[in-house]
Amino acid sequence: MNSITHELPLRAAPHAHDRSSVDRIMLKVCLALSPATAYGLYLFGWPAIILFVVTLLAAVATEALCLRLAGLPLQRLLDGSALLTGWLYAATLPPWAPWWIGAGGVAFGLIVGKHLYGGIGQNLFNPAMLARVAVLISFPVQLTTWVNPMPLGSELAPGFVDALAIIFANADYAAHLSAAPSGVDAMTGASWLGASKVAVGAGTDVGQWLAADFPLTAAFSGHIRGSLGETSALLILVGGLWLIWARVISWHIPASMLGMLSLCAWLASHFNGHLFPGPLFQLTTGAAMLGAFFIATDYVTSPASATGKLLFGAGCGLLLFTIRSWGSFPEGVAFAVLFMNALTPLIDRFIKPRAYGRTLGGKTLKHSDMRKIV
Structure with missing residues (x-):
């Protein structure tokens, strides 16, 4: 034996x-x-x-x-x-x-x-x-x-x-x-994120400043100052969408992270346009795209369930906007992701994925129901 x-x-x-x-x-x-x-x-x-x-x-x-x-x-x-x-x-x-x-x-x-x-x-x-x-x-x-x-x-x-x-x-x-x-x-x-914080600190209307100086096309294509991961938002987006198509990652974290960042930026710029840049600026500068598709989606450090992923991504987006707007550093992707990494065990504890063969409540599925989900 x-x-x-x-x-x-x-x-x-x-x-x-x-x-x-x-x-x-x-x-x-x-x-x-x-x-x-x-x-x-x-x-x-x-x-x-x-x-x-x-x-x-x-x-x-x-x-x-x-x-x-x-x-x-x-x-x-x-x-x-x-x-x-x-x-x-x-x-x-x-x-x-x-x-x-x-x-x-x-x-x-x-x-x-x-x-x-x-x-x-x-x-x-x-x-x-x-x-x-x-x-x-x-x-x-x-x-x-x-x-x-x-x-x-x-x-x-x-x-x-x-x-x-x-x-x-x-x-x-x-x-x-x-x-x-x-x-x-x-x-x-x-960087453009740093320059925007300096402009706001100097009392400049950030909306007018961006309209006059910010090259949106260059930011989207990547021909601006920044890191290698801040080059082309377009190419990062294409790569991220391919990962979703190839089923390497799911859409939940990128969509909720970028969606929350965009929502916060839109609300802030709508009510205080002279202090807060709009969604396009937030999405095309810094490492927002890189963070949403390639960093926050790490299997080990992100939640297991779809609902948990949505919560995780939304938390990353909210923290990213908060740090960019009021933090000491212009960029906050790393800080936001690490903070949400620390919450991942808590999220997984309270939001658990449905076990195969069971309902969300833990009850065993009937054979006919099992055939529907296979």
């Missing part, structure tokens, strides 16, 4: 699977992120490419170290979870941030936010967002310095050697440009 047990160990349900697996899911999410990321790398050139690669390599190296220390097989690297964490974290960074912001931040997120909880599937908080908040609080200057888009191959774009100096030696490329015969006066500046 014991020998049979050793040869045929019993495992927990489910015993029947579809073709989904962790590595397939991670691959699909990375594919959905690829168009927006590729466009962002093109817009911000070699420094962004180098930072992106360094962050991904640091994520894989940190994951390998943690697996080795835990005595787990390195084959688990192939599930792609560490790669996706590094990708999402890099997508939230200023494209020309120093290398140690990328490498150190993602290492912190994976160690503290994932492996201290027991590894994949056990973490309470999104590791990428935990890393983002930790680095933002510790190094606010580096995390709030944004560069204007300088597409690869353009006259002002740094070459590969200059990019190495920018990322690894913190070279002042702006001084280099201003000293050139065709120098440029301003290469960096605040």
Whole structure:
């Protein structure tokens, strides 16, 4: 009997699977992120490419170290979870941030936010967002310095050697440009979310300011200052809709998060248009789209039930609007998601999904009713 047990160990349900697996899911999410990321790398050139690669390599190296220390097989690297964490974290960074912001931040997120909880599937908080908040609080200057888009191959774009100096030696490329015969006066500046807060603080009518200065088309296409994940709201939206179509994620969290953000922005701008930007500004700037489709929808840190997902997404949208409007930082996606991550166990406790074969009240379904839901 014991020998049979050793040869045929019993495992927990489910015993029947579809073709989904962790590595397939991670691959699909990375594919959905690829168009927006590729466009962002093109817009911000070699420094962004180098930072992106360094962050991904640091994520894989940190994951390998943690697996080795835990005595787990390195084959688990192939599930792609560490790669996706590094990708999402890099997508939230200023494209020309120093290398140690990328490498150190993602290492912190994976160690503290994932492996201290027991590894994949056990973490309470999104590791990428935990890393983002930790680095933002510790190094606010580096995390709030944004560069204007300088597409690869353009006259002002740094070459590969200059990019190495920018990322690894913190070279002042702006001084280099201003000293050139065709120098440029301003290469960096605040994000549009940050600029709007400054305008409101200075007493400017934000509605008039946006009408005069805000390039909505550029914001939607992504040709504005921001992180890799804030490049093209259009490409992120397309990638997110593809994830819903492919059934990698459900529509509940993105719809409720963006819907609540839009509703709050519309109400605030309707009654105080001189202080609050409208829904289009809120949706096309910052990481709202990225957060709704790629961050808040994380399986492990979001609720299991459809109703719970709607509540979770609405909470993220409400918190995002609140932080953007009255918080110390212009962007609040990471803070909003982490706060709702902390509430996920509570949501799952009180809003439970219907068990297969049972009603919402827990009663066993009849055979005829079972055939209707299969």
